[in-house]
Amino acid sequence: MSDAPPALVRLKGVRKAFANGTLALDGLDLAIGQHEFLSILGPSGCGKSTALRLISGLIQPNGGAINWPGGNLTNAVGEIGFVFQEPTLMPWASVSDNVRLPLKLKAVLRAEADRRVAEALAMVGLSGFDRAFPRELSGGMKMRVSIARALVTRPRLLLMDEPFAALDEITRLKLNNDLLELWRTQNWTVVFVTHSVFESVYLSQRVAVMAARPGRIVREIAVDAPYPRDEMFRTSEPYNRVCRDASAALHEAMAA
Amino acid sequence: MIAQRIARVIAPLIVGVLALGAWEAVVRLNGIPVYILPAPSVVAVTLITDRAVLFPSLLVTLQITCMALAAAVTGGVLLAVLFAQSSWIERSFYPYAVILQVTPIVAISPLILIYVENPYLALLICAWIVAFFPILSNTTLGLSSADHNLVDLFRLYGATRWQALCYLRLPGSMPYFLGGLRIAGGLSLIGAVVAEFAAGTAGAGSGLAYRILESGYRLNIPRMFAALVLISLTGIAIYLVLSLVQHLILRRWHESAIKREG
Numbered sequence: 001m002s003d004a005p006p007a008l009v010r011l012k013g014v015r016k017a018f019a020n021g022t023l024a025l026d027g028l029d030l031a032i033g034q035h036e037f038l039s040i041l042g043p044s045g046c047g048k049s050t051a052l053r054l055i056s057g058l059i060q061p062n063g064g065a066i067n068w069p070g071g072n073l074t075n076a077v078g079e080i081g082f083v084f085q086e087p088t089l090m091p092w093a094s095v096s097d098n099v100r101l102p103l104k105l106k107a108v109l110r111a112e113a114d115r116r117v118a119e120a121l122a123m124v125g126l127s128g129f130d131r132a133f134p135r136e137l138s139g140g141m142k143m144r145v146s147i148a149r150a151l152v153t154r155p156r157l158l159l160m161d162e163p164f165a166a167l168d169e170i171t172r173l174k175l176n177n178d179l180l181e182l183w184r185t186q187n188w189t190v191v192f193v194t195h196s197v198f199e200s201v202y203l204s205q206r207v208a209v210m211a212a213r214p215g216r217i218v219r220e221i222a223v224d225a226p227y228p229r230d231e232m233f234r235t236s237e238p239y240n241r242v243c244r245d246a247s248a249a250l251h252e253a254m255a256a
Numbered sequence: 257m258i259a260q261r262i263a264r265v266i267a268p269l270i271v272g273v274l275a276l277g278a279w280e281a282v283v284r285l286n287g288i289p290v291y292i293l294p295a296p297s298v299v300a301v302t303l304i305t306d307r308a309v310l311f312p313s314l315l316v317t318l319q320i321t322c323m324a325l326a327a328a329v330t331g332g333v334l335l336a337v338l339f340a341q342s343s344w345i346e347r348s349f350y351p352y353a354v355i356l357q358v359t360p361i362v363a364i365s366p367l368i369l370i371y372v373e374n375p376y377l378a379l380l381i382c383a384w385i386v387a388f389f390p391i392l393s394n395t396t397l398g399l400s401s402a403d404h405n406l407v408d409l410f411r412l413y414g415a416t417r418w419q420a421l422c423y424l425r426l427p428g429s430m431p432y433f434l435g436g437l438r439i440a441g442g443l444s445l446i447g448a449v450v451a452e453f454a455a456g457t458a459g460a461g462s463g464l465a466y467r468i469l470e471s472g473y474r475l476n477i478p479r480m481f482a483a484l485v486l487i488s489l490t491g492i493a494i495y496l497v498l499s500l501v502q503h504l505i506l507r508r509w510h511e512s513a514i515k516r517e518g
Contacts, residue, residue: 088403092427092430104423133508
């Protein structure tokens with residue numbers, strides 16, 4: 001890692017135990033580089049979401065350290081965007097009011113907020129839906145709103161917790177491509193939690209495989225294929241090889 | 257579709273008309289005197305002839321009911337917001353709210369009438385006690401039912417407690433609050449009427465319940481029925497108005513207000 005670019009955030013020996021005695025994470029080591037697209041791949045209940053919540057600063061570790069070499073992003077509001085597994089929209093608010101929420105909480109001026117909401121909605125391909133209510137949208141569109149809300153503060157780090165797990169295959173593939181396109185054009189770092197081997201390999205530059213009880217990283221697999229990646233990549237030999245590798249690592253992790 | 261809608265309105269109307277018709281027929285065929293059971297037609301005539309007495313009373317009852325409901329909404333929501341601030345506050349005060357609710361108002365009202373000199377205020381307090389609990393309990397439940405992920409999201413974006421209350425907890429508790437409001441509307445009318453009964457003819461009240469008592473002493477049975485009809489109509493009107501309010505507020509987003517095909 002000596003010649004790698006400086007990390008955005010580095011987790012060292014992180015340990016997290018919950019009040020009920022569950023040891024969710026122990027000895028978790030992970031470095032996330034600037035502008036990297038990293039996937040955390042693991043079975044259900046291995047503590048992937050806990051790791052993400054630790055990075056976001058929503059919860060604090062019981063042991064180990066989380067270092068931010070270039071400055072702690074959790075100290076400044078809006079530097080981190082979070083996308084949950086469910087769209088987590090406010091059902092009583094229109095699409096634009098949902099996307100506007102982070103700016104409203106920061107008391108950004110109305111005109112500036114309007115502009116940035118429109119920009120975020122355009123980025124996820126939802127221009128023209130600003131006055132719709134969440135329940136009028138399909139599952140994929142709701143997730144796009146959720147992503148727009150995470151983008152509206154122009155975060156440097158985007159944390160995504162199995163965001164497409166509840167969507168159908170076609171919608172998921174489309175959103176995967178759109179997410180990659182956004183990542184390439186914007187200046188973010190993305191940490192993408194998933195339990196899908198294929199999704200993690202397709203999207204990311206590096207896959208960190210987690211094992212459960214206690215949660216820890218057991219292997220890191222680099223995906224060297226260049227971007228842009230498309231449907232050709234999905235059927236290519238390198239893709240299949242990395243998928244086999246990641247799949248084997250996941251099985252090992254589940255047996256461990 | 258439209259035929260179905262009309263049928264839905266007409267079916268209960270037919271039942272009502274048949275029942276009233278049967279009542280009228282029984283009274284006429286058996287020659288029952290009005291001081292035992294007045295026919296519906298007599299009650300209807302009394303409503304018109306006694307309007308100078310009944311309608312001012314209706315206004316008094318309506319006024320107490322509305323003010324009690326307004327006080328119940330204010331008190332219930334404020335208490336619920338207070339309870340939402342700390343589980344200790346909730347734990348300390350909630351039992352007393354329950355005690356106030358489970359003690360029958362007829363048992364408390366004589367005491368209130370003794371200690372509160374202004375009879376109008378005493379009636380208001382009685383009606384408030386009956387009406388505020390459903391609003392308190394429903395709003396408390398609503399405030400604590402906010403989506404946990406949304407709560408996290410608010411924290412992530414550095415929301416203050418006040419912002420979380422205004423933008424997340426209060427709007428989210430709206431369906432719960434409105435459910436409580438619909439119950440409280442009926443209860444505030446019941447509270448107003450019961451308190452007036454407890455105050456009896458000794459009180460300076462002149463609401464509909466007072467008219468019923470007074471007419472009872474004078475054996476003016478048709479007027480008793482007429483006053484009763486007005487109380488029922490008031491209750492129905494309150495229910496319909498509050499249902500409309502609920503529909504208007506929730507129609508864009510809540511499952512309860514959305515019509516489904518099929």
